[in-house]
Amino acid sequence: MQGMKHILCPTCTAVNRVDDARLAQAVCGKCAKPLAGAQVLHLDGPLLDALLAKDDLPLLVDFWAPWCGPCKMMAPAFEEAARRLAPGVRLGKVDTEANPALGARFGVQSIPTLVLFRNGVEVGRLSGARPAGDIVTWTLGALR
Numbered sequence: 459m460q461g462m463k464h465i466l467c468p469t470c471t472a473v474n475r476v477d478d479a480r481l482a483q484a485v486c487g488k489c490a491k492p493l494a495g496a497q498v499l500h501l502d503g504p505l506l507d508a509l510l511a512k513d514d515l516p517l518l519v520d521f522w523a524p525w526c527g528p529c530k531m532m533a534p535a536f537e538e539a540a541r542r543l544a545p546g547v548r549l550g551k552v553d554t555e556a557n558p559a560l561g562a563r564f565g566v567q568s569i570p571t572l573v574l575f576r577n578g579v580e581v582g583r584l585s586g587a588r589p590a591g592d593i594v595t596w597t598l599g600a601l602r
């Protein structure tokens with residue numbers, strides 16, 4: 459995992475080359491926003507596709523919807539998991555009500571469902587609401 463990574467800026471989608479050791483502090487060369495912050499990203503189709511195609515960080519996506527009670531209950535746990543997994547893993551959310559095509563494309567049958575991607579390929583999937591510790595442990599295990 460050492461060396462240079464291609465990191466897509468989640469703000470402007472410019473691709474930056476960043477040394478692993480500097481990832482936590484790195485900002486985009488184009489827009490100066492953080493490249494791998496601990497905040498959960500709100501993903502629409504174009505941003506999700508860009509991350510899957512051009513970003514070297516693993517990406518954990520929470521497929522959720524505003525009407526889903528367990529999804530809303532899990533939101534603080536997902537945010538905490540994002541803080542604990544940064545900067546080596548990105549966490550993002552797809553609102554399947556606003557983006558129904560994305561839920562269908564990834565075969566999401568129930569929500570919340572967590573899908574973990576590495577190098578643009580799904581490497582793990584977990585359904586149902588989970589506490590932050592479970593999300594972190596499962597993610598690190600799936601990436602091992």
Ligand code: ZN
Binds near residue numbers: 468469470486490491
């Ligand atoms: Zn940028």
